[in-house]
Amino acid sequence: MVFRLRDFIFYPAAINRCRTFLDKSQYWSQEKRRDWTREQLDRVLWHAVRNVPYYKRTLGPYEPRFKEMLDRLDLSELPLITKDLIRKHYQELQANNPGHSRSRESHTSGSSGTPMQFLLDRSSDTNHFAAIWRVLNWTGYKFGNRFACINTTMETETEQLFVYDFKQNCLNFPFVNLKKDNIKKCVTRLKKFNPVVIKSYPSALALFSHWLRDVGIRDYRPKAVLTCAETLLDHQKKIISEVLECPIFDFYNQNERACLFSTCGEGRYHIHEEYSFVELLNSESLPAAPGESAEIITTGFHNFVMPLIRYQTNDLAVIDEGNPCECGRTYKTVERVIGRIEDMIVTPRGRHVSRMDIPFKYSPGIQEGQIIQKQVDKIKVNVLKADSYKQKDLDNLLHHMHLRLGEDMKIEYDFVDSIPLGENGKKKFIVSKLNLERPSNA
Ligand SMILES: [Zn+2]
Structure with missing residues (x-):
């Protein structure tokens, strides 16, 4: 796109x-x-x-x-x-x-x-x-209108916070340069540019929304956002709509x-x-x-x-x-x-389970997660804490994961500082090292 x-x-x-x-x-x-x-x-x-x-x-x-x-x-x-x-x-x-x-x-x-x-x-x-x-x-955009892009796949490397592409009338924010401590500057520029829509991968837009909330910016309302390229997960949709209070298209x-x-x-x-x-x-x-x-x-x-x-x-x-x-x-x-x-996660009983984003909705203090499965009876969850993190967030997450995957699934966890982007610029929520075939049930 x-x-x-x-x-x-x-x-x-x-x-x-x-x-x-x-x-x-x-x-x-x-x-x-x-x-x-x-x-x-x-x-x-x-x-x-x-x-x-x-x-x-x-x-x-x-x-x-x-x-x-x-x-x-x-x-x-x-x-x-x-x-x-x-x-x-x-x-x-x-x-x-x-x-x-x-x-x-x-x-x-x-x-x-x-x-x-x-x-x-x-x-x-x-x-x-x-x-x-x-x-x-469908988002309200007309050909030639201004739009913004929180971009995880910029073709040229830059250290700038934003790059204007006049051919497309698009203000690009290379995601790699965005941080919680420069998010205010980013929002100031966005307010001035006033795009009709902001396009982004869901994981990037969710993190952007978390940062806005963490630094106390409550008055930025884009006209619309459009997510693509990754599955839009419920907990991502929730934080985006709570913070940005605008229509979300996917x-x-x-x-x-x-x-x-x-x-x-x-x-x-x-x-x-x-x-x-x-x-x-x-x-x-x-x-x-x-x-x-x-x-x-x-x-x-x-x-x-x-x-x-x-x-x-x-x-x-x-x-x-x-x-x-x-x-x-x-x-x-x-x-x-x-x-x-x-x-999908495969359980020891051979079930293929999707929607592993659901257990995260009980843990508002977890900013991001990633699930890695290398063997059929064990997963590892990488957890990125939000500022509001409490022990209860982790307890809830593990409890709801066991409800979904069964008690016989071993679940390990690690606290991480960031969830890395894959080689293609997309963030994978589930990294399966198993050789999966067509699921019998999802
Ligand atoms: Zn419709």
Whole structure:
């Protein structure tokens, strides 16, 4: 994120067309969306079996049944494609028809192991740009407005507290230079700049909020904040909303552009259904029911140089009741995105447990935590104390962790001065050294 401005400079007309389309399509009727989705899947499947050697081989045998599958919008008969298969068949997955001249190589962030290479084309770039633009619009941002970024992934090193990027009209705060003792200066600059939205990783924004509270700044109210790239955990959301008292928007997307989920003003996670076809499957590969956690499987609509059909993202979401959203958008929704399969703890009894952020909500004196699992019967918790820390905070944390993981899980803890960023600039809440497979239950 956010905008690669060169995309807009090269293809302004194409992007504007996509954006105009997205303005309308978010309010389509279910019937209209269904027909449109069918058309996109039809286009991707036929392109794949004709022009992509890998799919010619693997999906070709299913071709006579495509029509029936498309009529039901049900691709469950088709094989999944995994990250390992993409690495293994990289050449064979490239379309061999002309017209992908502006394709370029990209890769996953590698937050859960080896980065995966893939190709993106111009159609993918323009549609992605328009989709992210709309995510920002939902926060109140309009193209060209001022925005700020608490940035954990600055490309160039600087010792400055803030750096203005005039091309994007963005005030960047390199997170690495922020400290509790310079946070007042940071807020003074933010108040003066008055951005429409502050974008940040949830862990960075939560820490920023803690510092504001610790130094007694109670009068800073941004217009909105937008979190991305890490799972927004409940205790992070709580401190951000308590301190900043502003609307919190969150979005979820991957470098490989498998799918896009983002929250509206009502706080509901909408699946951007023009971006890709999303299947939410339980551990038996069936459509998941409300309350169940589901694996996110996607078929992209826009990247024709290397289409991903039934791509196993390894990310999980919790299904909601499916009630219409008050905002009036007609997309499917999920209750929450709970991150990657690797973001789970495995118990000695073989259960996969997610939402390990919940035990932290009983411990307001703990500023940050990180859970490391190296073996199946033991975890270590790194604890960063807040100024208000009391022994009761740790007792509560351990008690609620045992309730969630069972008494037979050994829990060690360490007090630390900071939780380090990973190599990709993201902070991992759970670091699992176990070799996890698909969960049986979350
Ligand atoms: Zn909504």
